[in-house]
Amino acid sequence: MTPSGGADAPILGLGTWAYDRGCVVPAGESRLPLGTQALHYGTGVFEGIRAFRSDSGLSLFRAHDHFERLLRGCRLLRIAPPGSVDDLVDRTAELLRHNEHCDDTYVRPVAYKLSLLPETPAGVALHGVSDGMSITTHSFPQDGQSRPLCCGISSWRRPSRDALPAQAKITGGYVTAALAGDEARAVGDDDAILLDSAGNVAEATTSNVFAMLCGRLVTPPPTGDLLPGITRDTVLALCRESGLEVLEHPISPAELLTADEIFLTSTGKGVAPVVAVAGRAVGSGAIGETTRRIATHYDAVTRGADGDHRDWLTAVTAVASNLSTEE
Ligand SMILES: Cc1ncc(COP(=O)(O)O)c(C=O)c1O
Structure with missing residues (x-):
């Protein structure tokens, strides 16, 4: 039997590397077990975060707020926090640099219930289920404002x-x-x-x-x-x-x-x-x-x-300044 068509079709704009359960791996090769609890029961939480390009480089927008929301969702679903908000923002910025994104990008973190622990009976559960977390990055060019x-x-x-x-x-x-x-x-x-x-x-x-x-x-x-x-x-x-x-x-x-x-x-x-x-x-x-x-x-x-809202931005990459005095 051959896998059904498109099973491994590349996702448009997907960054080469992904963060997957503690490691940075080739994004196209990541695999989850068929028994992944979130796949069966919808027990995961995700975020959509954007990084925007400006004259000074690439910056994440309100990344701390997005990860705070993700961690609140984790608490709700009894998913062990995959790191502090600062850790998650740093990890995301690192992944964006690793994938060499320098234009507008969409970031998708997802934390989810993974596998039943040995003592846990089969069924829908939050307690007694291991967790996983991944982050992928996707090119997301947008010229001008949203279409009507x-x-x-x-x-x-x-x-x-x-x-x-x-x-x-x-x-x-x-x-x-x-x-x-x-x-x-x-x-x-x-x-x-x-x-x-x-x-x-x-x-x-x-x-x-x-x-x-x-x-x-x-x-x-x-x-x-x-x-x-x-x-x-x-x-x-x-x-x-x-x-x-x-x-x-x-x-x-x-x-x-x-x-x-x-x-x-x-x-x-x-x-x-x-x-x-x-x-x-x-x-x-x-x-x-x-x-x-x-x-x-x-x-x-x-x-x-x-200038009033630069505190909502987290710099990922900086464009070298033309005003540099160093030769
Ligand atoms: C159901 C729903 N409502 C509202 C929003 C808007 O949320 P945000 O502005 O944080 O992206 C989203 C974002 O994807 C959503 O999924």
Whole structure:
């Protein structure tokens, strides 16, 4: 019998080396046992972190916040911490250098339940199961700002936080995102906005939602059924600093249909304008002025062009300065 097609197809943009359970190994050769618990039961947590290129080199954006969230998820799933936040940031920066990334990059750490320990009976468990952790890096070029998106309102609901913890990126929870995204793409949309169990807007498949309603920017509150994203937090901070009021308040689907502007926020997408929702144009159907302004500000911050927020950046590589006095 031959393995099914594509089993070892190279992943586009995957860095040559990966961190895998304590070692740096060739990324394409890493192997996990078929019994890996997280594969069967979704018992893993992951992060998506980006490194942005600027004139001064490559820098990770809010890497400490991402690893703090990962470690909170580990605690929830009884995964032994794979290191301190500082260790994990250092390990990631080292891997980026080892893979010789010098342009925009996406970093994917995942910590997971691995194998039943000798005394543990078979079945779904957190206690008595060993852990693993990997980090891969992926080239992630992005020219300019995110492209405008058309979104559907999904028939799938975002699981409530009493069924699926909302504050961590738990691998098993992403089945809902996969179903909702698949449903959206099947009818020609780019992404889906999911409602919560009360029927209000929760979030999109892998991003948070902001809407301009009656002249005010509104986003669902972090106490709702949503992952309170680090990009969401960044946007809230930037808006407040620049004097733009943002309300954290439930948004009904009907309100969403009357919004003048909508945008999504996530590490992967950045600030992404939504120009149509449920088959209707958002506002004029063009990218809104507020969305454009926030996207530009976010871009400046991630690339170190905004002096007020350099503390969110961790330098990975530095471009040699032309001003050097040494010959
Ligand atoms: C379900 C979900 N909500 C929101 C977000 C946005 O989070 P962040 O801005 O931290 O990337 C993500 C990110 O992937 C996500 O998976």
